[in-house]
Amino acid sequence: MPGQWLPAGRAQAVSTQAGQRAMPVNNSDDNPERARRFRDAALPYLDDVYTLARHLLRNATDAEDAVQECYLRALKHFDSYRGPAMKPWLFAILRNVCRAEYARRAGSPSAAIDELPDDAEQTPLWHEAQETPETQVLRSRDASTVRRLVAALAEPFRETFVLREIQNLSYREIADVVDAPVGTVMSRLARARAMLRSAWMAEEEQPK
């Protein structure tokens, strides 16, 4: 159901200055000039934020709700935004929104979320591609196959992969978004690509 996991935005509408004016909106945000600045700064990234939400949640309806909640929260916290890059800042907010959605899914009986083994990040990388013949070269895959392979990557590898390959963030920016050291970003990205490469090759072995 759209909107059912969005209590935070509603709760925020009861704001600190509620007594000063009898308006049923969030008074701390009731400043057209501030809202205009926010709109000019944040709305141009709507497609980027929506793209990330689609890849993180893999569901169009949930992605829309998450993006709307992200912009609500971003507007609320706009005063604490110090730049320089708006896009990673929005991504970090979106990511927090998405984590709430993961938690909700995990709590529901029909949860469809990746089960990530505890040791997944510690497994040596070479275990992935060791069986691969050195001479084999990746064959090109059609776009829908690429989309499916990327969607099949487990969190948090898909997240890092999408931030790098689709959103073109630097390692430093990714580290800020996912709140992890750059070294972790590097190992997740290496692992994401190694997993994708294995899946890519396995795909080739299946008869069409």
Add this chain to the structure above:
Amino acid sequence: MTCDEAEILLHALIDGELDAGHAREVEAHVAGCPRCAAALADYRAMSKAVAGADLRYTAPAALRQRIEASLPQARAPSRRALLRGFAMGSAVSAIAATGLFAIILRGDDEARIESEVVSAHLRSLQAGHLTDVISTDQHTVKPWFNGRLDVAPPVVDLTAQGFTLIGGRLDYVDARPIGAIVYRRRAHIINLFVAQTASTERHAARIDTIQGFNIRRWSERGLNYWAVSDIASDELAEFGEKFESTMRGSSAG
């Protein structure tokens, strides 16, 4: 360098995150290690394939509208904003201000901006105000805007279509700097005003008439356009259509 080290640093090499010294070390390892060389080639091919697979999504229009509607300034412009607009108009041109006043009383933000655009057009026709940079070369006019605006207004040559590019100008509309690209049709001047918009939605063109001037207004790819001229509305429509189709042609190619 060992394969274990290279396996991580290969990616930093692909992503342009390595300094020159480390990049050389990784490249040296790859040159002597067929397994790492194969991995590097595969990862590069994968990155290319992912980039070509169009994994980007466009936010649905309904979502954009919901978010825009939740922002406070979606309401009518404040009285203060209107007065500011009026003060600016009156300072600029008494004639324009008269028109501006009538339109402001309607409280319509868009009409106010259109009226300011007409004022700017009138202003530009006064001696010596038409162009800040005079050139029939789009590659001279476009870079001139760099650093003067927070957007790069598209400058296209429409000489072959009967509209001669004569230059560019920095103008002020809605109390903000705006790019104006100036074209000529026979003896008539067309000012094409370009400003950034927060919305990346495409708005189909609309033609209005204010104070005897025709305005063709449209939006595309995060930019608002107003073409203003005293040429007939069908000629102005033709100008807009040719501009739009040339823009589409240049971005597709």
